[in-house]
Amino acid sequence: MFVAWFTRDKPPLSPEEGGRRVRTEGLWQKCEDCGQIIWRKALEDNLQVCPKCDHHYCIDARTRLGLLFDAGQFEQFDTSLVSTDPLDFVDSKKYTARLAAMQRSTELRDAIISAAGNLHGRRVHICALELKFIGGSMGSVVGEVITRAIERSLHTKTPLIIVSASGGARMQEGAVSLMQLAKISAALMRLDNARVPYISVLTDPTTGGVTASFAMLGDLNVAEPGALIGFAGPRVIEQTIRQKLPDGFQTSEFLLQHGFLDAVVKRADLKDYLAKAFNFFLA
Ligand SMILES: [Zn+2]
Numbered sequence: 001m002f003v004a005w006f007t008r009d010k011p012p013l014s015p016e017e018g019g020r021r022v023r024t025e026g027l028w029q030k031c032e033d034c035g036q037i038i039w040r041k042a043l044e045d046n047l048q049v050c051p052k053c054d055h056h057y058c059i060d061a062r063t064r065l066g067l068l069f070d071a072g073q074f075e076q077f078d079t080s081l082v083s084t085d086p087l088d089f090v091d092s093k094k095y096t097a098r099l100a101a102m103q104r105s106t107e108l109r110d111a112i113i114s115a116a117g118n119l120h121g122r123r124v125h126i127c128a129l130e131l132k133f134i135g136g137s138m139g140s141v142v143g144e145v146i147t148r149a150i151e152r153s154l155h156t157k158t159p160l161i162i163v164s165a166s167g168g169a170r171m172q173e174g175a176v177s178l179m180q181l182a183k184i185s186a187a188l189m190r191l192d193n194a195r196v197p198y199i200s201v202l203t204d205p206t207t208g209g210v211t212a213s214f215a216m217l218g219d220l221n222v223a224e225p226g227a228l229i230g231f232a233g234p235r236v237i238e239q240t241i242r243q244k245l246p247d248g249f250q251t252s253e254f255l256l257q258h259g260f261l262d263a264v265v266k267r268a269d270l271k272d273y274l275a276k277a278f279n280f281f282l283a
Contacts, residue, residue, distance in 0.1 A: 031055060033226075047267045056224045056267055058204060060106075061113045061128035064163055068126055068271050074117035077152070078145045082109050086140070086176050095172040102133045110141035111166070114149045116158070120275035125153050128163040129210070136166035138210055139173040143180025146214060150187040153196055159278050160191065160198040164215040168208015181213040188217050197281040199274060202229050202252070202261070220277055222263045223252035224270070229261075 028037050034053035043050065047067065048057040059067075066072040082099075089095040103109060111133035116125050127149050129136040146162065153160040169177040191198055200218030202211075204227035211231050215221070223229060230250040238245055248254045252264045265273045 032057075049267055054225060054266070056204065056226055058131055058165060060132060061108075061130040061163075061165075064128045064203075065113060065115050065117075065126060067267070068119055068161070068163075068274070069115070069117035070119065070121065074115040074126070077114045077116070078148055079109060081141045081144055083139055083141050083173065085172075087172070087174050089172040089174070091172065098134065098172070106130060106133050108133055110139070110145070111136045112142045112145050114145045116152075119161075119271065119278075122159070122275065122278055124159045124161060124274075124278070125149050126161045126163065129165045131165040131205075134170060134172075136164075136210075137168060137170035137177070138166060138180055139170035139177045140180065142170075143177070143183055146180075146184050147187045150184070150191050150198075153198070154187075154191050154194055157194070157196055159196060159282070161201060161274060162198070162214055162218075163201040163203060164206040164210050165203045166206055166208070166210040166215075168210055168212075178209065181209050184214045185217060188214060192219075197278060199277060201270065201274075203227050205229070207231065207233070216260070219281065220262045221260075222265050222270075222273065223255070223261050224267055225252055225264050227252045229255055 027040055029040055029043070030036070031038050031050045031053060033050060033055035036052045038050060038052060043057070048059050049055065050057070065074050085095045085099070108130055111130045112127055113130065114125070114127045116123065118124070127146055129142070150160060152158070169181070171177075188198060197219050198217070200215050200221045202215050202221065202223040204224065206215050206227065206229045208231060211229060228250055229252060234245050234249060246254075252261060255261045256264050263273070
């Protein structure tokens with residue numbers, strides 16, 4: 001391994017530093033928040049958080065679970081549940097065709113992964129929503145998978161975490177998706193009565209029916225920095241109340257300041273934070 005003696009992990013010259021475009025293509029990207037050029041590998045090593053401005057980029061459900069479970073190891077549940085398209089819904093394309101395309105591109109049946117494993121040695125259940133699957137929207141499958149995870153937590157007295165990244169209820173399933181709000185909320189109440197802790201982690205974005213149900217029903221509701229969190233979008237609210245909204249409205253920090261969240265936790269600190277919280281709850 002003598003190669004290691006004279007090589008090190010130094011980023012190639014960025015286009016700004018005069019690096020040749022041909023050689024650096026794809027290695028660099030412009031941060032969507034601070035606009036600085038960042039080395040893609042530095043972003044990856046930093047858990048998809050901008051090393052220059054701390055902007056938290058979205059990560060997919062598998063990556064999220066990999067970060068939270070010890071050694072990235074977990075078992076999955078309810079992987080075969082699929083929506084039956086109860087409304088026979090068609091928008092720009094048939095809902096069944098949309099589902100099939102999403103299933104191919106994400107290799108998931110729907111917008112969620114339900115998993116169990118260890119978090120700093122303690123067995124936990126974690127459900128992570130997948131934003132890439134129809135905007136992480138909650139239809140009958142997401143609702144059922146979450147409800148089953150809650151019931152599993154209840155029967156085995158295992159703490160639960162739900163990591164949200166969602167545009168809200170899935171319009172292609174209409175009222176069926178709205179029913180999930182009530183179903184999940186009722187199941188969470190049973191979990192609460194049994195004194196099994198549940199922590200909700202809100203990531204960018206968490207909006208609509210997801211915010212209006214399980215995402216805000218944790219024993220602790222914590223969010224990643226800079227996440228968009230709300231029910232209706234800012235434009236709709238401005239039009240309704242006919243007032244200009246304050247700066248930073250619907251961000252994690254704003255919500256924390258106004259008492260809607262318990263903490264804003266950086267991605268790098270999240271696992272330790274969750275472990276510490278469960279130690280506290282279950283002491
Ligand atoms: Zn940045």
